[in-house]
Amino acid sequence: MTRAGIGYDSHRLAAGRRLVIGGVQLPSELGLAGHSDADVLAHALIDALLGAAGLGDIGERFPDSDERWRDADSIELLQSVVASVIGEGLQIVNADCTVVMEAPKLAPHRQAIRERLASALGLEVALVNVKASSGEGIGFVGRGEGVAALAIVSLRQLG
Numbered sequence: 001m002t003r004a005g006i007g008y009d010s011h012r013l014a015a016g017r018r019l020v021i022g023g024v025q026l027p028s029e030l031g032l033a034g035h036s037d038a039d040v041l042a043h044a045l046i047d048a049l050l051g052a053a054g055l056g057d058i059g060e061r062f063p064d065s066d067e068r069w070r071d072a073d074s075i076e077l078l079q080s081v082v083a084s085v086i087g088e089g090l091q092i093v094n095a096d097c098t099v100v101m102e103a104p105k106l107a108p109h110r111q112a113i114r115e116r117l118a119s120a121l122g123l124e125v126a127l128v129n130v131k132a133s134s135g136e137g138i139g140f141v142g143r144g145e146g147v148a149a150l151a152i153v154s155l156r157q158l159g
């Protein structure tokens with residue numbers, strides 16, 4: 001049996017913050033605001049995994065109100081979710097993601113992001129796809145106010 005899960009996240013761009021996308025810090029004057037490192041792509045992927053496994057969502061698991069998650073490395077959060085998914089007797093089959101961001105361009109960092117996420121997911125790089133989309137100058141992404149990410153994963157029940 002195969003199970004699919006979807007994830008979506010967005011964060012506001014702000015001065016004095018790092019821009020971390022899929023565990024990779026991108027050069028940028030603005031970064032993403034949030035309680036953790038605000039890694040929008042890692043968060044979308046976490047929600048996709050939790051969704052596919054029927055384990056709720058990121059807000060339940062890592063509440064903003066909990067000081068434990070302040071400035072948290074979202075790749076570590078992702079790894080803990082991967083462990084929970086495997087603990088349910090599920091195997092991750094593949095992941096596909098889209099980052100919706102006006103600037104900077106994702107393309108030069110795409111391979112590094114794929115490798116970082118593949119390592120966290122315990123998958124071969126070929127099974128983790130990362131796509132880039134821009135805001136085309138409209139909406140909160142197009143105005144450079146924030147970044148969004150979408151992810152889908154599929155899981156297979158073992159045994």
Ligand SMILES: [Zn+2]
Nearest residue numbers: 009038040043
């Ligand atoms: Zn988030």
